Amino acid sequence: MNEIMDKQEYAKLVRERMPKSKTGMECLRAFLVGGLICVLGELLHIFYLEQWQMSEDNAAAMVSITLIFMGALLTGLGVYDLIGKFAGAGSIVPISGYANSVTAPALEFKREGFILGVGAKLFTIAGPVLVYGITSSILVGVLYCIFGGIS
Secondary structure, eight states: OSOOOOHOOOOOOOOHHHHHHHHHHHHHHHHHHHHHHHHHHHHHHHHHHTOOOOHHHHHHHHHHHHHHHHHHHHHTTTHHHHHHHHHHHHHHHSHHHHHHHHHHHHHTGGGGOOIIIIIIIIITTTTHHHHHHHHHHHEEEHHHTTTTTTO
16 A cells, blocks of 8 residues: 555546546436426416416416415425425526525524514525626616617
8 A cells, every 4th residue: 555656546546436427317307307397387377378368478477476486385395405406406497496595595594583684684595696687687788779679
């Protein structure tokens, strides 16, 4: 063991001890779970259109409201964390992931009070997303106006 290894022996040892990559399986799980959330959204959309006779715009709004509610409810019950551990980004990207990112800090800091706990920590995760999302949409809107998008 006290021998000095050459570079090739060391590289072989590193390859043997290095944990195997799980990227392919993680991507597949993210794709499948994210896809299932989107399928649920489509099924809700069809339900609202056909069963409740809603307009296209109202049905789309109701789908967003329902998915946000379900994401917040599952976060409160502790289920969304399990989904997130299994699916990774597949559970974060849909709108239900946004609900999770707002609800989780609120639940975590509720014991510190409504102002310094919930109010101060509510947007710790979602806040930067909102800031950059709103800023980039304003920038795109201004560029759209400048380059003749609005007549």
